[in-house]
Amino acid sequence: MTDPPVVELQSLTVRYGNVPALARLSLALRAGEITCVMGENGSGKSTLVAVLSGLRRHDEGRLLVAGRPVRFRSPRQARAAGIATVWQDLAVAPLLSVWRNFFLGAEPTRGVGPLRRLDLDEARATTVRAMARVGVTGLDPDQPASALQAGERQSLAVARAMHFGARALVIDEPTAPMTVAQNTLVLQSVVTARAQGMAVVFVTHNPRYAHLVGDRFLLLARGQVAGSLTRDDVDADDLTRLMAGGEELSSLTAALTALHPELGQR
Numbered sequence: 001m002t003d004p005p006v007v008e009l010q011s012l013t014v015r016y017g018n019v020p021a022l023a024r025l026s027l028a029l030r031a032g033e034i035t036c037v038m039g040e041n042g043s044g045k046s047t048l049v050a051v052l053s054g055l056r057r058h059d060e061g062r063l064l065v066a067g068r069p070v071r072f073r074s075p076r077q078a079r080a081a082g083i084a085t086v087w088q089d090l091a092v093a094p095l096l097s098v099w100r101n102f103f104l105g106a107e108p109t110r111g112v113g114p115l116r117r118l119d120l121d122e123a124r125a126t127t128v129r130a131m132a133r134v135g136v137t138g139l140d141p142d143q144p145a146s147a148l149q150a151g152e153r154q155s156l157a158v159a160r161a162m163h164f165g166a167r168a169l170v171i172d173e174p175t176a177p178m179t180v181a182q183n184t185l186v187l188q189s190v191v192t193a194r195a196q197g198m199a200v201v202f203v204t205h206n207p208r209y210a211h212l213v214g215d216r217f218l219l220l221a222r223g224q225v226a227g228s229l230t231r232d233d234v235d236a237d238d239l240t241r242l243m244a245g246g247e248e249l250s251s252l253t254a255a256l257t258a259l260h261p262e263l264g265q266r
């Protein structure tokens with residue numbers, strides 16, 4: 001028998017008021033696969049991230065982790081279930097060192113009872129090793145986290161998720177423009193997480209990057225699946241066209257609906 005997906009959405013709906021931000025969305029996230037989630041603004045990507053990370057509860061349908069239905073009441077519960085989220089504009093505690101940010105309260109200790117103390121050397125060495133695994137080398141673990149660039153912050157969060165044994169990784173690509181080097185770091189982290197056997201959701205606006213790393217591609221439009229493709233189905237140009245097509249189609253739909261409201265009901 002095959003294992004159940006690490007995370008599965010079954011006909012999941014999330015509404016803001018009457019507006020469905022996700023409408024009957026079904027999706028299976030499997031170990032060792034990268035699912036790239038794409039779609040224009042307002043298509044439901046952030047809502048999907050919010051549901052997976054425990055920030056928002058679904059209204060209908062089911063969310064399953066390792067085959068068991070769950071309904072997260074907080075991000076803490078999602079993390080406890082093994083789903084780690086790397087936020088788009090990830091906050092680090094800027095004045096704390098990189099290694100403090102890596103452990104954030106889960107630092108390794110030495111000794112027991114009243115003699116228990118932080119194992120600083122171990123904490124630093126673990127941070128450097130974990131960061132090197134996701135491609136950040138030559139790192140000074142004592143530097144303040146504010147010195148890290150956007151891609152490096154995401155690498156830090158991915159390295160952390162891997163170290164603490166997450167089974168699924170949800171990574172929301174930063175929207176601010178990044179250098180090629182920073183983008184490369186994000187892609188490296190994503191691929192390393194897959195190699196470790198995680199189920200990865202990569203929300204990206206860049207079809208070329210998506211094609212470079214993705215196994216599956218989920219195109220969202222108005223909270224629904226506009227396309228669900230695998231690597232064998234498409235090349236990078238197809239993905240680019242599909243995304244551009246999505247935008248064209250929905251601006252056309254919006255313009256038509258403005259002129260002919262009855263079309264919006266169809």
Ligand SMILES: Nc1ncnc2c1ncn2[C@@H]1O[C@H](COP(=O)(O)OP(=O)(O)OP(=O)(O)O)[C@@H](O)[C@H]1O
Nearest residue numbers: 016019020021039040041042043044045046047048
């Ligand atoms: N807090 C909210 N209150 C009301 N409506 C919301 C809220 N958040 C999102 N929506 C609506 O839900 C739909 C999906 O939005 P969502 O933010 O998930 O899309 P997105 O694909 O992430 O867009 P973007 O790329 O701009 O972040 C949109 O119609 C949006 O207006």
